[in-house]
Amino acid sequence: MPAETLPKLDLYRRIVQAKLFIDDNFAEHIDAGDIADEACYSKFHFIRTFKTIYGRTPHQHLTHVRVEKAKEMLELGTSVTDTCFAVGFDSLGSFTRLFKSRVGFTPSEYQRQQIERKEQIRQEPLRFIPGCFAMQVSNNSGSKPSN
Amino acid sequence: MITKANHFAIFVLDQNSAYDFYVNKLGFKVNTDAVMGPKGRWLTVNPPNQPDLEITLMAIDAKMMFNGESAEIMRDLVRKKTFGFAVFECDDMLATYEELKAKGVKFIKEPTKEFYGFNAVFEDDSGNLFSLGEAKKD
Numbered sequence: 542m543p544a545e546t547l548p549k550l551d552l553y554r555r556i557v558q559a560k561l562f563i564d565d566n567f568a569e570h571i572d573a574g575d576i577a578d579e580a581c582y583s584k585f586h587f588i589r590t591f592k593t594i595y596g597r598t599p600h601q602h603l604t605h606v607r608v609e610k611a612k613e614m615l616e617l618g619t620s621v622t623d624t625c626f627a628v629g630f631d632s633l634g635s636f637t638r639l640f641k642s643r644v645g646f647t648p649s650e651y652q653r654q655q656i657e658r659k660e661q662i663r664q665e666p667l668r669f670i671p672g673c674f675a676m677q678v679s680n681n682s683g684s685k686p687s688n
Numbered sequence: 689m690i691t692k693a694n695h696f697a698i699f700v701l702d703q704n705s706a707y708d709f710y711v712n713k714l715g716f717k718v719n720t721d722a723v724m725g726p727k728g729r730w731l732t733v734n735p736p737n738q739p740d741l742e743i744t745l746m747a748i749d750a751k752m753m754f755n756g757e758s759a760e761i762m763r764d765l766v767r768k769k770t771f772g773f774a775v776f777e778c779d780d781m782l783a784t785y786e787e788l789k790a791k792g793v794k795f796i797k798e799p800t801k802e803f804y805g806f807n808a809v810f811e812d813d814s815g816n817l818f819s820l821g822e823a824k825k826d
Contacts, residue, residue, distance in 0.1 A: 549782060
């Protein structure tokens with residue numbers, strides 16, 4: 542590795558560890574101060590460096606991770622209320638508003654769409670497979686592709 | 689006129705292990721996980737910012753594209769790190785490198801600044817090689 546990148550490595554390692562800390566502890570009540578402690582940084586310097594690397598502040602990243610985890614839980618059929626509290630939100634109202642602003646649908650609308658899609662995949666898997674592959678499957682299994 | 693690519697396949701030795709690698713380590717999203725025929729599985733993932741590009745994690749089995757002999761040859765070639773199927777892009781090379789390394793991804797070329805850009809090479813759980821580049825910053 543070129544010498545010019547070496548001084549940056551320790552900085553990157555600490556910021557990445559902080560990001561992974563958020564990824565692993567998204568359900569806890571953590572704030573930028575906790576995360577800065579994890580990275581052994583001053584809060585101000587930490588937030589600025591984190592945003593330079595990831596394009597969002599630690600708090601914005603925490604919210605992003607919570608919404609992504611919420612999507613995964615909803616897709617698996619977890620109730621909206623259980624999902625809300627499991628990913629670290631304190632209020633169903635704020636969870637629903639934030640989820641809708643990020644995803645474009647309320648959690649219950651999103652869950653209904655995803656469960657319907659999963660059911661379609663289960664009932665008609667060949668609809669979700671490109672035609673050339675679906676043809677090979679149908680030749681092997683005796684079923685007919687629907688697209 | 690061809691307008692875009694919407695699917696490409698990566699041949700993997702084990703789909704469960706590939707699922708863990710691409711979803712839990714690389715951070716890709718599962719697009720479709722469907723039963724395909726009597727014993728098959730159609731498993732596709734999307735890179736995080738490309739929901740319309742499906743990467744098929746294709747099992748190398750003696751069905752579909754392979755007969756028994758060619759499947760074994762293909763598995764052996766993949767294990768021997770013969771194939772480089774794609775170039776992935778990240779916003780920040782060093783941060784991505786440190787994160788993937790922390791998650792256990794094996795790099796066979798550490799990030800280096802080449803005449804063509806900042807580049808690294810890693811392998812997946814099967815032995816497929818991927819180049820990693822950093823997006824150009826304005």
